[in-house]
Amino acid sequence: MKVILTGATGLAGAEVLARCIAHPSITSIIVLSRRPLPNPPNPKVHTVIATDDDYLTYDKPAIRQATAGADACIWSLGDPWADVATARTISFDYPLAAARVFSQRHKETQTQTGGDGKGEKFRFVYLSGGAVERDQSKPLWFLQDERKIRGQAEVALLAYAKEHADALDAYILKPGIFLRKEFKVVDLVTRLAPSVRVVLLAKVLVETALNGAKEDTLLNGAIVAQGKKL
Template sequence: MKVIVTGCNGLVGSALVRQCIANPAISHVFALTRKPLPEAVTNSPKATVIEHDDFSAYPPELLARLAGAEGCLWAIGGRAPQFPDVETARKVHVEYTQAAAKAFLGHLVPQLPEGKQFRFVFCSGALAEWDQQKPLYFMADTRRIKGETERGLCEIADGDATKRFAVYCARPSGILPADAGVARKLSGRLFNAIGVDQLAKAMVRILLEGYKERIIENSELQKL
């Protein structure tokens, strides 16, 4: 399988690229990135690094380079306070993610062999909330934005008459880097954090095999 990975310089995205390169079921990785990637990626015969500045637009020449991809691991995003303001966070999550999903549905799905399905796996977050009017008392902006992104992706998939575009939303409750120290690991237990490599392996497995539900909670990710 050929796959697209985004957020390749981030904690989750970089782990996804590593897992894809190491997985024999994945034949090629299109690493879609704004910034240069490490030599371990650029030198891999399984990876094509594509630098792309505007993740709200997918021109024909870019889509041509992604031809043959059967899935996408989307790891662009984060918590709302990590962005300059809430509107920027919403733009990055909602606008960028949905623009990609629509472009892949419109241009990559029709190129797939008969019977093949394109799987779009979005790295969301625990307690993501679809109801934008519901009162929330902690992490409200982050949860609403993640929920709005999930809902939009699912609506795009539901609108596909061919049913060949599938969406999955992974909801880690917290993510521990591979080099997390003892103190961080202990604090991570308070919210049942998942290791980044474990999360990446779970998302790759969902990409390859699909899953019984669209929304995959943290407890299920830890079992994959």
């Protein structure tokens, strides 16, 4: 299986990348990144440097070639401290464009190779957050713009997948606070709120990309429970 990954330099994305490398069913990982990865090279991994414009079109020859034949995308790119305009671009425009472009190219590839376009659909797995709010009328006390913009993205992704059910399955993961693999004193505080070990989150993200899920939205409790079983 060939998987596209964004946000590979972040806490969750780096763990997802490690999980993808270790998983025997994943043969190719295409990392879209603004800068080279700090990790040692791996034969499974191909990093493509992407500019801001590339994240809206995915039309640069290097990106088209690298992502051709991809079966799924795990989207873990985000910036909770960005200004409103940047947050909308990164958390809404970029992933919506990716879901649209990659799913349609996947369907076209199936048709060109002799299929009827009704085979395995492209899977788009969007890493959101437990505090992200889909209800745009609800007052929020912190990070209101980012949380509501990502809520808009959740709604738009699921709506697009419903409208293009022949080409795309979209899944939203809404974890609580990320906890690192190693124990830290701060964990005693963060565990008072919904939280998940990043290694468990990565397992569920990869599993969803590989096999889908029964529900299109997975909340923190479901992520933790499933991650412990994998």
